[in-house]
Amino acid sequence: MQAQIVHEAEIHRQHVRLRIPIAIEIDGTRYTVDDWSVGGFGVAGPMASRRSGERFPARLIFPFEDFELSLRLDCQLVYVLADESRFGGRFLSLSQGQADLFRYLVDAYLSGELVSGGDILAVVARDNSGEARVRRLFEGLGQEETRGRRVRRILGSTLLVLVGLGLAALIAAGIYERYLVVTTDRAVIEAPFYRLEATATGRVEAAGQGLLHPGDPAARVVGQGGTAVPLASPCECVIDTWLVPPGRTVQVGGLVATLVAADQPLTVRAEVPLDRARRLRVGQTAEVTVPGKAEPYRGQIERIDFRLKSDRPGEPVRLEDSSRQMVPVVIRPDRPFDFDDLGYAVSVRFF
Amino acid sequence: MFLALYLLLLAALALLAPAPVWDPGARSFVLIVGWIAVWRYGWGGVHLLRSLWYRAHVFPRWRRRILDLAAADPEVERALLAPEVYIVVTSYRIPVPTTEAVLAAALVEAERYRGGRVTIVTSIVEMADQRLIKDLFRLAAPPEHVRLILVRGRGTGKRDGLATALRAVARQAPAPGAVVLVMDGDTVLPPDCLARILPFFRLMPDLAALTTDEDCVVPHGGPLLRAWHQLRFTQRHLLMSSLGLSRRLITLTGRMSAYRAEIATDPAFVALIQHDRLDHWRHGPIPLLTGEDKSAAYWLLRQGRATLYVPDVTVLTIEQPPAPDLLRASTALMLRWFGNMLRASGRCLALGPARVGWFVWWCLVDQRISMWTPLIGPITAILLAFAASPAFLYAYTLWVMLTRLVQSLLLLAVRPRFSGLYPPLLYFTQLYGAFLKSWVLFRLDRQRWTRQNISWAPPLGPWRAGLRALGSSYLHLLALAALTTGVAFATGVLTPPSTSTFAAAAAALR
Numbered sequence: 020m021q022a023q024i025v026h027e028a029e030i031h032r033q034h035v036r037l038r039i040p041i042a043i044e045i046d047g048t049r050y051t052v053d054d055w056s057v058g059g060f061g062v063a064g065p066m067a068s069r070r071s072g073e074r075f076p077a078r079l080i081f082p083f084e085d086f087e088l089s090l091r092l093d094c095q096l097v098y099v100l101a102d103e104s105r106f107g108g109r110f111l112s113l114s115q116g117q118a119d120l121f122r123y124l125v126d127a128y129l130s131g132e133l134v135s136g137g138d139i140l141a142v143v144a145r146d147n148s149g150e151a152r153v154r155r156l157f158e159g160l161g162q163e164e165t166r167g168r169r170v171r172r173i174l175g176s177t178l179l180v181l182v183g184l185g186l187a188a189l190i191a192a193g194i195y196e197r198y199l200v201v202t203t204d205r206a207v208i209e210a211p212f213y214r215l216e217a218t219a220t221g222r223v224e225a226a227g228q229g230l231l232h233p234g235d236p237a238a239r240v241v242g243q244g245g246t247a248v249p250l251a252s253p254c255e256c257v258i259d260t261w262l263v264p265p266g267r268t269v270q271v272g273g274l275v276a277t278l279v280a281a282d283q284p285l286t287v288r289a290e291v292p293l294d295r296a297r298r299l300r301v302g303q304t305a306e307v308t309v310p311g312k313a314e315p316y317r318g319q320i321e322r323i324d325f326r327l328k329s330d331r332p333g334e335p336v337r338l339e340d341s342s343r344q345m346v347p348v349v350i351r352p353d354r355p356f357d358f359d360d361l362g363y364a365v366s367v368r369f370f
Numbered sequence: 371m372f373l374a375l376y377l378l379l380l381a382a383l384a385l386l387a388p389a390p391v392w393d394p395g396a397r398s399f400v401l402i403v404g405w406i407a408v409w410r411y412g413w414g415g416v417h418l419l420r421s422l423w424y425r426a427h428v429f430p431r432w433r434r435r436i437l438d439l440a441a442a443d444p445e446v447e448r449a450l451l452a453p454e455v456y457i458v459v460t461s462y463r464i465p466v467p468t469t470e471a472v473l474a475a476a477l478v479e480a481e482r483y484r485g486g487r488v489t490i491v492t493s494i495v496e497m498a499d500q501r502l503i504k505d506l507f508r509l510a511a512p513p514e515h516v517r518l519i520l521v522r523g524r525g526t527g528k529r530d531g532l533a534t535a536l537r538a539v540a541r542q543a544p545a546p547g548a549v550v551l552v553m554d555g556d557t558v559l560p561p562d563c564l565a566r567i568l569p570f571f572r573l574m575p576d577l578a579a580l581t582t583d584e585d586c587v588v589p590h591g592g593p594l595l596r597a598w599h600q601l602r603f604t605q606r607h608l609l610m611s612s613l614g615l616s617r618r619l620i621t622l623t624g625r626m627s628a629y630r631a632e633i634a635t636d637p638a639f640v641a642l643i644q645h646d647r648l649d650h651w652r653h654g655p656i657p658l659l660t661g662e663d664k665s666a667a668y669w670l671l672r673q674g675r676a677t678l679y680v681p682d683v684t685v686l687t688i689e690q691p692p693a694p695d696l697l698r699a700s701t702a703l704m705l706r707w708f709g710n711m712l713r714a715s716g717r718c719l720a721l722g723p724a725r726v727g728w729f730v731w732w733c734l735v736d737q738r739i740s741m742w743t744p745l746i747g748p749i750t751a752i753l754l755a756f757a758a759s760p761a762f763l764y765a766y767t768l769w770v771m772l773t774r775l776v777q778s779l780l781l782l783a784v785r786p787r788f789s790g791l792y793p794p795l796l797y798f799t800q801l802y803g804a805f806l807k808s809w810v811l812f813r814l815d816r817q818r819w820t821r822q823n824i825s826w827a828p829p830l831g832p833w834r835a836g837l838r839a840l841g842s843s844y845l846h847l848l849a850l851a852a853l854t855t856g857v858a859f860a861t862g863v864l865t866p867p868s869t870s871t872f873a874a875a876a877a878a879l880r
Binding site: 123168171172175176179182183186189190192193194195196197200306315368370 | 522651652654841844845848851852855858859862863864865866867868870871872874875
């Protein structure tokens with residue numbers, strides 16, 4: 020709401036009738052004015068030269084101690100009493116400067132002040148209209164808007180609305196990512212693997228390379244008598260790791276090597292905290308990021324093992340720690356991993 | 371007593387803190403709050419060091435030079451003063467005792483001045499002020515070299531009043547080398563103020579304007595309001611001393627500043643003081659009601675003129691808070707101060723570092739940044755308290771209490787005065803002030819004369835005014851949301867979405 024209160028004392032005094040002895044000169048005759056205001060004057064005495072309603076120039080005289088101040092004004096005679104004991108008139112077309120000075124002098128009279136030498140009075144143009152000054156001061160501002168400014172404002176506002184929408188989307192995505200998407204970096208690419216056990220005691224020798232078919236010798240154990248005992252591959256496999264390197268001796272029943280099945284796709288085994296794993300379902304989509312690969316792999320959850328494990332074998336599971344337990348989740352990719360990626364640590368996101 | 375209470379509370383909180391408060395596991399919390407602290411306190415430290423250097427080394431050298439010159443020859447001492455001085459006092463509905471004190475001090479200064487004629491120009495509105503000032507002048511019966519000019523304005527604000535008074539000064543045709551002091555009607559000049567500040571205009575030919583230190587009395591305020599005002603003035607002294615080293619001030623305080631007369635009466639300068647406005651892309655042209663000191667500083671910065679801070683002259687201001695309680699008074703005052711600052715700083719920034727000077731320019735940039743940084747700490751603590759543990763709020767409270775205590779104690783290097791209320795008031799000013807700054811930033815069209823208690827809003831129809839207010843609120847909310855989101859991502863309360871999330875969302879939409 021616009022301020023409407025104006026603390027301009029002169030406004031309220033505008034038509035106060037003043038009984039301060041000033042004089043008015045009409046047609047060369049000087050009359051003592053005993054009743055006047057900013058609007059007009061009254062004189063006790065006869066008026067012979069003018070009639071009621073007549074307009075004429077006059078000189079209003081303010082007598083000071085050492086000098087007089089006069090204002091030239093246009094007046095209109097309003098009334099002349101029938102017995103010619105009194106007449107009155109009003110001031111016409113006061114200029115702004117005259118009105119300002121008039122009011123100042125009225126104030127000076129009222130306050131008992133007289134302008135005397137030594138003081139400098141800079142009377143500024145006072146605007147004594149009754150409007151709220153604040154509105155007057157900024158009248159017109161903000162009302163008109165050029166076309167260019169309007170275009171700029173609309174474009175800027177549109178842009179900021181878009182920024183707002185973008186931010187809302189970002190917040191929503193951030194909440195979704197943080198609270199609805201399960202991620203883990205504890206994941207590895209692996210494949211079904213087999214152990215190759217020694218059936219005799221002796222020196223280990225490599226027997227096959229590359230892809231081994233079931234029954235193909237994967238290794239040999241050469242006994243002290245020079246007898247070679249072949250160790251057959253149990254699957255279509257490749258040798259993953261030599262646990263006893265060729266040339267070394269192995270005891271009967273000892274593990275010689277691990278074999279990785281080549282006829283089954285590589286999978287990812289991820290570990291997820293139990294509280295988060297509860298949100299996962301078999302068949303749910305997962306995304307696997309392999310280090311060094313630009314494109315992530317998509318896949319589905321094949322298996323979730325919710326069985327709790329005890330910290331120590333033989334002891335019962337401690338349920339109070341269950342939420343901290345890691346649950347293994349197996350993911351089968353939609354497209355096969357490179358065999359070289361076997362054993363890679365990967366990141367997994369579940370949608 | 372307040373300090374003892376504060377220390378007891380801090381000690382109690384530290385001793386009774388639950389174990390998780392000391393758990394350094396919250397890496398993001400420590401990183402964010404620590405990083406902000408290093409940055410902000412580092413910058414504060416730069417200001418403190420510059421301030422100390424200026425007050426202990428640079429300025430005293432200038433002061434010694436003046437004293438040496440003056441001591442050498444009485445003629446030189448007189449020649450160091452301005453040949454003519456105008457003391458422009460703008461006053462509007464100031465309590466009578468304040469006006470009496472202000473005018474009495476100005477008259478004493480004028481009487482004691484030996485450099486030449488002193489003219490006191492009072493820019494007033496009310497007839498009552500006119501009578502009072504004339505009476506005081508007559509009672510003082512000053513010598514002939516002291517004159518009084520009464521300028522009565524329309525009461526349309528300080529800018530109009532000041533401009534009218536400056537034009538009245540211009541009509542007196544000031545002598546070359548004359549100086550115009552511009553001061554508020556609640557500012558009391560200290561003894562020898564003129565003799566101590568005016569020689570700088572002779573000593574430094576490039577000097578365009580200067581301002582001094584300020585201190586305050588709050589006659590009608592409680593201890594909280596008094597301490598708050600004193601704290602603000604101490605901080606001002608620190609900042610102005612630091613800027614003084616660059617000889618470019620970003621504000622020429624309206625409470626009391628002195629200008630070369632040729633600047634104060636320059637029509638372009640006066641026009642800017644009276645009709646300064648801001649062209650805002652959303653609000654359109656905004657007339658600047660208050661902040662004429664910022665307009666003056668901008669005019670001088672644009673001209674590349676040197677300005678000076680005089681730290682060993684302290685004017686006294688008689689504060690009349692706009693409300694009796696701290697919250698309402700500080701809200702009204704900070705809204706006005708920060709509004710003026712934000713309305714003016716953009717164009718000063720646009721002048722560029724080459725014109726303004728790198729340090730001052732960065733201070734202007736920092737004004738824009740510092741309205742957000744105090745909010746980061748509490749936002750971080752609140753987010754982590756909700757997402758992780760309430761212990762973060764406890765830890766943050768301890769951190770705030772400790773750091774603000776240290777900050778307040780460092781202010782002793784600025785002014786040898788301390789209150790136990792300073793630490794909480796410091797944090798209040800930083801946090802609440804930052805919020806108010808951000809509020810004002812998006813509502814630059816809202817202005818208020820504190821003394822008159824008149825506010826101004828653009829003359830728009832109800833529909834457009836409502837839409838504009840809605841836009842302001844939207845932008846404010848957007849900015850706060852952006853800050854909170856950034857903090858949430860940095861603390862891990864939210865996780866930055868991956869491209870696959872967006873891809874999945876896009877797929878779901880399809």
